[in-house]
Amino acid sequence: MSRGQQTKQRLLDSAQQLMYSRSYSDVGVQEICKDAKVQKGSFYHFFPSKSALTVEVLEQLKMQMIENILLPAFAKDLTPAKRFERFIEYAYQYQVQLKEEYGYVLGCPMGNIALEMSTRDETIRKKVELLFESIFEVFVDVLEDARAAGELENNSDINELAQAALAYGEGVLMLAKTRNDPELIKRLLPKVGDLIGLKSTT
Amino acid sequence: MSRGQQTKQRLLDSAQQLMYSRSYSDVGVQEICKDAKVQKGSFYHFFPSKSALTVEVLEQLKMQMIENILLPAFAKDLTPAKRFERFIEYAYQYQVQLKEEYGYVLGCPMGNIALEMSTRDETIRKKVELLFESIFEVFVDVLEDARAAGELENNSDINELAQAALAYGEGVLMLAKTRNDPELIKRLLPKVGDLIGLKSTT
DNA sequence: ATATTAGTTGACCGTTCGGTAAAGTCAACC
């Protein structure tokens, strides 16, 4: 990685961490630069605006999420139901760890930005929409497996089930963040099985 | 209402409208004052801080929501399932109207603030937690009615079902806001019946 | 070796931020 790429990466990493643990508006370009040990002029050499930086942060977030959570959790070595269980366990453990580290359950980094920025920055809104689409596709994939294996009691459209599952997950993370209690994830998320009609998840 | 109370009310109303349509951070006390036609000094006569104003806005929001949405939607003139259907219709119509008025689906005013502010202002987080509790209680009430009427196929703890329903609702509103598409509410929210095991809601 | 490009530095822009303070105005009560 070239010198410039390293600098850019530090900016992306600092921005991701700071914005996730606080919010888009609460973190200024100045603070991101200070954290990344980069001067402000350099920031604007790599990014035309704070908004553009954020879009790249979201892209990075998506890649990390797919690689570190979605792919391992939904690997096809288990039954669809067990994959969901594994996913829930990952999500729970992650929020527990965040609470230890920051004192707060931080919830979903995409959901946080979505609600803060959707009415203020159209390119950010569109980007988050795409990220949700990525998760959604993974869900569709598992649900198709489940239906093929006869483990799906529900005969609704799989696209709608996947969206419902995504919505439910986001909602549970919101409640967990609001209560600042990761246990909510463990108690509530398994009910996603009822929502999508998956056998033996409860 | 005394002159002072009127001023305070204008501040609360302006703040509520501006913060809901944009966000907490994007709206300054200056702008709130300008919108309410109140001088800044007066603002700080009524509220010690922007945070305190927000807590009162949230309280007002709760009262309005209970009176205008929850009480009429969950009135006991219909079966529990039909009450949920009516609630969904209200939520849908409201977001459609917001989109016409502002160009954006605004989602849930509590959820929006929760995700933006939970890690930044503890008194706001606590207040939102309480608001969720209020909705939650209404849900518990309907679910008890449903179980008494034998319309609840699920034998889980009603508190957990109510929380799951709340989470799902918030998640659907988040997705609708991110996609800026109120139709998602109509398509997705009825599945709450599957989640809580309510007969004949789909 | 030199020219070009990529990256860095730090000072600077106008504006807005949340919040303060003091002087002034108004209505109500004695």
Place this chain on the structure above:
DNA sequence: GGTTGACTTTACCGAACGGTCAACTAATAT
């Protein structure tokens, strides 16, 4: 009719905001 306290006005604070700019240095290619 004067006093009191609620409310309003206006000017102001230091700090931070997102973004710009021109001068500088480091690395690369010819």
